[in-house]
Amino acid sequence: MKKTIWIVLILCMSINFTLIGQKSIKPDTLFTTDHFTFHNNKWMNLHHFFYEQASHGQKKHLKDDGVNFINTNDSLAVEQLDNNAKEIFLSSVSFYKKNVINQPLLIKSGRILKWLQQQPYNKIADTTYSSSFTNVLNTLEPIYSKYFWERHKTQNQLLLDRFKNTISANEKYVIKKLENLSGNQWSKVVRVDITAYGNWASAYSPASDNIVVSSMDSLMHSTLFVEFVFHESSHLLFDRSSLFRKSLFQISKETNIKYPRNLWHAAMFYLSGLATKEALGNSNIEHDLIMDKKKVFESYYKNEDFRNILKTYYNSKIDIKECSTKLLELKIS
Numbered sequence: 001m002k003k004t005i006w007i008v009l010i011l012c013m014s015i016n017f018t019l020i021g022q023k024s025i026k027p028d029t030l031f032t033t034d035h036f037t038f039h040n041n042k043w044m045n046l047h048h049f050f051y052e053q054a055s056h057g058q059k060k061h062l063k064d065d066g067v068n069f070i071n072t073n074d075s076l077a078v079e080q081l082d083n084n085a086k087e088i089f090l091s092s093v094s095f096y097k098k099n100v101i102n103q104p105l106l107i108k109s110g111r112i113l114k115w116l117q118q119q120p121y122n123k124i125a126d127t128t129y130s131s132s133f134t135n136v137l138n139t140l141e142p143i144y145s146k147y148f149w150e151r152h153k154t155q156n157q158l159l160l161d162r163f164k165n166t167i168s169a170n171e172k173y174v175i176k177k178l179e180n181l182s183g184n185q186w187s188k189v190v191r192v193d194i195t196a197y198g199n200w201a202s203a204y205s206p207a208s209d210n211i212v213v214s215s216m217d218s219l220m221h222s223t224l225f226v227e228f229v230f231h232e233s234s235h236l237l238f239d240r241s242s243l244f245r246k247s248l249f250q251i252s253k254e255t256n257i258k259y260p261r262n263l264w265h266a267a268m269f270y271l272s273g274l275a276t277k278e279a280l281g282n283s284n285i286e287h288d289l290i291m292d293k294k295k296v297f298e299s300y301y302k303n304e305d306f307r308n309i310l311k312t313y314y315n316s317k318i319d320i321k322e323c324s325t326k327l328l329e330l331k332i333s
Contacts, residue, residue, distance in 0.1 A: 026039065026117075027121065028040055028041040028042070030156075030157065030160055030164075030194070031160060031164045033167065033168045033171055034171065034172070035171050035175060035186065035189060035190060035233070036167070036171070036189065036190050036191075036192050036229065036233070037189060037190075037191050037192065038160055038164065038192045038194060039117070039191060039192065039193050039194065040153055040156045040157060040160075040194055041116070041117055041193055041195075042121065042141075042144075042145070042149055042153075043116040043117070043119050043124075043137065044113065044116055044117060044193050044195050044212070045144075045149065045152050045153070045156070045195045045196055045197075046137065046140060046141065046144045046149075047112075047113075047116055047137075048195040048196070048197040048198055048212070048214070049074075049144065049148065049152070049195075049196060049197050050092060050093060050096050050100075050140065051096060051100060051101060051197070052197040052198075053093045053096065054093050054094075054096035054097040054100065054101045055096075055097075055101045057101075057199065057200045058197060058198055058199060058200055058202060058214065058216075058217075060200075061200040061201070062202070062217060065294070065295065067217060067218060067219055068218040069216055069217065069218070070155070070215070070216045070217070070218055070221075072151045072152070072155060072196070072216070073151070074148060074151075077147045077148060081143070081147065085143050085147075088139055088140065088143060089140075089143060092136050092139065092140050095132070095136050099132075099133070100133075109206055110206035110207045110210070112129060113193075113206050113207075113210065113212070114206075114207065114210070115128060115129065117191070117193070122141060122145075123138055123141065124137055124138055151196075152195075152196035152215075155196055155215045155216070156194040156195065156196060156215045158215070159194060159213075159215040159220060159221060159225060160194055162221065162225075163223070163225050163226050166223070166226055166280070166283075166285070167226055167229055167230075169283070170226070170276075170279040170280065170283070171230075173275075173279045173282075174230050174272075174275045174276055174279050175230070175233075177275040177278075177279075178230070178234050178237050178271065178272060178275055179237060181244065181271050181275075181313070181314065182234070182237040182238045182242040182243065182244045182268075183242055183243025183244055183246075183247075183320065184237045184238070184239070184241065184242040184243065184244075185237075186236060186237065187236065188208070188209040188236060189209070190209050190210065190211060190233045190236065191209060191210045191211070192210075192211045192212075192213060192229060192233075193210065193211065193212045193213070194213055194214075194215055195212055195213070195214055195215070196214065196215055196216050197214055197216055198212055198213065198214025198216075198217070199212070199214075201294075202214040202216075202217035202219075202220060203220075203228040203232055204232065205232045205233075205235045208235050208236045208239065209236065211228075211229065211232040211233060213225065213228055213229070213232075219293060219294065223276075223280060223285060223286075223287045223288075224288075224290055224293060224294070226276060226280070226287075227272065227273055227276040227277075227287065227289070227290050228290065230272050230275065230276050231268070231269060231272040231273070231276075231290060234268055234272045235268075238264065238265075238268040243320060244264070244267070244268075244320060244324075245264050247320045247321055247323075247324040248263060248264055248324045248327065248328065250324075251321065251324040251325050251328055252328055255325070255328065257328045257329065257331065258331075259328065260331075260332060260333055262297060262300075263300075263327060263328070263332070265297070266291075266296075266297040266300035266301070266306075267300075267310060267327065269290065269291050269296055269297060270289070270291060270300070270301070270306075270307065270310050271310060271313075271314060273289035273290055273291055274289075274310070274311065274314050275314075276289075277289060289301075299332055299333070300332055303330065303332055305326075305330055306327070306330055306332060309323060309326045309327055309330075310323070310327075
């Protein structure tokens with residue numbers, strides 16, 4: 001009898017642990033690794049789609065950079081909406097213009113995005129950010145689901161499927177390298193939201209443990225996607241508590257050299273690019289850095305001394321203090 005009771009208890013515990021594990025995986029999860037979870041969330045996609053419809057910021061920036069925006073026939077779908085759906089669509093775009101796009105995605109929207117990520121699949125009851133915002137989202141949901149979501153969802157899945165194994169195979173190497181370079185430790189699993197549309201840069205970090213990457217940017221369908229995942233997540237390492245940023249700040253005070261606001265970020269961009277390039281090179285995969293292809297922080301990247309100092313630091317030939325001193329002495333603005 002006692003043996004039977006113990007067997008039942010063990011089975012119940014096993015079932016319970018299984019259910020706990022299942023609850024920890026959100027229904028929008030596409031793929032998980034030791035350091036990342038990748039998501040294809042409808043509300044996140046809807047929000048970024050209408051943000052772009054109202055602002056045209058991403059398309060304009062890509063066009064200015066000579067980068068193709070992948071055509072999924074969304075404009076044609078809008079034209080083919082019936083009168084009622086088109087009226088709702090256009091009034092919602094107007095709502096976004098008046099009430100939402102004045103909050104830049106990168107700066108003020110982190111809490112809103114985390115809120116969207118937690119909402120039920122088809123209808124939102126929570127009115128935390130105003131009943132009008134919730135009503136607009138709920139009114140848009142059936143239109144977005146019927147005319148746009150399937151294409152966006154498929155596009156996002158295709159992007160991840162192409163590179164998920166590459167990320168999984170190289171994350172340990174790259175993150176360990178970036179931990180050493182930043183003087184900080186990886187502390188969280190980072191959520192990566194793949195959305196059809198994104199901000200002007202096509203990838204950003206609304207929070208240190210959350211990345212948003214756009215699948216409509218044609219350049220993302222290359223190893224740049226891999227680097228963006230590692231770069232954006234390295235904000236978790238190169239925060240104000242990191243030895244790297246502390247060193248720059250301290251040397252700036254000691255030498256009375258002005259600390260350029262973007263220096264740490266440009267350095268992080270280059271170092272994460274080098275780590276990605278090295279890891280992919282170990283698998284004979286060619287890679288061009290984001291700073292080169294996307295023209296990011298050009299005044300830094302085009303400076304040969306800047307690149308050489310960081311390469312020397314990357315290869316452990318100078319310490320963090322010497323690296324900081326040399327970078328500050330460049331006085332790049």
